[in-house]
Structures are given as structure tokens and as C-alpha cells.
Amino acid sequence: MVTRPTPIACSALYTGSEPIAQARHLTRRFLAEIQDVHLLPVSDRALHLVELVVSELVTNTRKYAPGPSRLDLEVRDGCVEVGVWDSNPNPPALLPPDPLRIGQQGLGIVIGAARTFGIERGPTGKRITATIPLTDD
Template identity: 55%
Template sequence: MDPHGQNDGPQPLVERAISVSAEFEGDEGIAAARALARSFLADLRTRHGMTVSASAEGMVQLVVSELVTNARKYAPGPCLLSLEIRDGAVQVSVWDSEPSLPVARTTDPGRVGQHGLEIVVAVCRSFEMHREPVGKRITATVMPADDAVGDEGSDDIRR
């Protein structure tokens, strides 16, 4: 466009982000959050032609479940879940009203429960926590397709 707002010809197309967001409250929100993740991944496959492996689908649902569970357990009020494709990966982001950042506990095979953060960090390509003006946002990134080594290892485990 010229300085007067006139179009000087064809403009490049701007890619639209592929994302979905929802608010969840109460324990029933955890199952609904996993269902939203399944729907989002199915949409990636059918409408956008992306490859989403079965193990990646399971990992995204696991990450969503753990992050939303923690938000529901430790923060008052609703939590917000966003799923988005960024740089070819699924970015899972959960906001809640509690400003305190979670702390991963040291490994303890005898401890029952409270391993969610350890699991999320272990299965994700990246993991970030940020305080916000109100509350905090936790973001984890999962690759939608396995690499060749991961696929072979998965086959061995299934046998």
C-alpha cells in the first residue's frame, strides 16, 4: 500500500494460525480438555493434511490432562487451554489464576502421585512457565509426528 492507503497490487497472503482455545472449570473440565485436544488433532489431520502420529496424539492428550489437572487442583477459578500449531509443532498452553510457578520435585520412585510436571517435561520438545499480570501461563511443545527412531522403538514396545 502507498502512504495514502491505496493498494499497489497483489499483497502476499498471510497464513492464518491453526489454533483452538477453551475455558474449563471444575473436574469435568479435564475430560473436556482431552476431548478438545483429540478434536484439534483430528482437524489437523483431516482439514490441514498434517501428519499426527498415534504416540504424538497420546502425548498431547497426556500433556493437556496433566496441565489442566494441575490448574484445576492448585488455582481457584477457571483455566484457559490453547492448542496451536507453531513451527510445525503442537503448542499446549494453559493459563490459570495462581501466580506461583510449580516446582518439579526430585525423582522419588516411592512417591505416589505428583509426577505430572516431571512427565510433561520429559515428553515435550520445550517447556516454559511465565508469570502474567494475573496468574501464570505454562506452555509445552509436542512434535506431531515421531522421528524414524521413535517409530521403530514404538514398534518394538508394541510386540
Template identity: 50%
Template sequence: MRVGYALGGEGGCIADARHHAVAFLDRACADHHLPVAAHVRDFVQLVVSELVTNARKFAPGPVLLELRVNTHAVDVVVWDSEPTVPAARGADPGRIGQHGLEIVKAVSEDLFIEQEAAGKRITARIALSEPGEQSRPPPA
């Protein structure tokens, strides 16, 4: 299952992106009976928020959000028009701000950053189950 959204530059687009993510996960649960734990919902919303915030802050032009889910993971994909590839900074508890990519890496199973002809695409993969945990369908 996958869905895509074009996000405008208005102030509410980050909240809209989080809302789209929750609605997408709700549909995955209802339509495909995929088990999506509360922590996965939280991680997906956090990753969407961080990646869209960075795209709106550092890239001119449109931002595209794509959400994909399968039986193992949720992919949050954000495309923006800025070709510069971001890099996570070293841990610094005294630094205020600029921890977004560190946070995304901490809650994601995998993180892929691809430069494209116009801009870049960042994909964060969030596992549906904890390492070593078996995925179980939701209770009937």
C-alpha cells in the first residue's frame, strides 16, 4: 500500500503531513489488517515531522511526501528540491536544535538519501515490530 501527497509551503503543512501519516496507518490497519503498534505510529509521525520540517526549512519549492507500508515496515519518503545531502551531526547535548536527522536515524531501521536530477529523496524505514519480535495481527 502506498500514497503520495504534495505539501504546500503554508505553515500548517507539517501538521497536515502528520495527519496524512496517521490516516494512512489507520487505513493500513483497517483495510489490510496490518498490526501497527502505538510506538510505530509515534515514530512515523516523528519522522514525518522532522523530514518535512527540514525540507520546508532548507529547500525552496514543493515538498512531496510518500508513505508506503508492507508486512515488515513503513517507509516515509520525502522529496525536496534542494540537492545538498544532509549529514547527521555528532552528538552534542549542549547544541540547541539541528538534531532532526539524528532523531530520524535513531528511530529508523534504515535511512536512505538519494540525490536526484532535481533535489533529493530521503527514505526512512520504520520496522513494524521490534527486533526479534514476531509481527502479530491485531486482536479480533
């Protein structure tokens, strides 16, 4: 029998009015555990990028999705996969860069920061994923 390593992951369900700060705090605790408990290296760059991606994606769920949302963080293949599910099935719009526009830049920031980015539509919403390498290439 082949044994698989235990996944390094955490999730949180948000039902509406929780501040985005809770998602960032969970992310910081998760990244600290990766280093302190699992002894995996995490660069300062990765710490900041993962927190930024979480902040942008969770903010979008609060602004554009009417119901609950879920944040998933998992270590896979030397990366942190950030997954955010929400109840709005419509994919987010990537607007062209506009230096005069205030706001609505978050999706472009996420795509630029991530090694991979994806959107999966489902019967009850969508899941957006972004992966960030744990260490600098």
C-alpha cells in the first residue's frame, strides 16, 4: 500500500460580514505553520504575495457575491494554492489597465502575482485559484 503525505491545508467559511482582515490573519498563521511546524522554507516575497492574493480575492467575494464564500490554502508542489469559492457563478471581469481608474485593479494584480491562475464554474458558484511559489525562483 502506498501512503501519501498528509496534506498541509486549511479552510475557512465566511458568511457575510467578516472583515477581510480575518482572511489575512488566517493566511499569516498558515504560512507561519508551514515554516515552524512543517519546516518548509517560505520566502518573504511569498509571504507578501500570498497575503495580497488572499486579500484581493476575498475582497472580490465580499463585493460581488451575495452569499457565503470559502477560502482554501494548500501546499502543493512547492507552491501555496489559494482557492476562493463564492456563490456568484459569473467570472470576474479583467479590465484593461487604466492609470486614472481608482479601484477594480485586483484581478490584474492577482494574475500578475501568481504562477498559475484559474476559474472553475460550478452549479452553485465559482472557484478562483492562484498558486504562489513558496520560495523565489
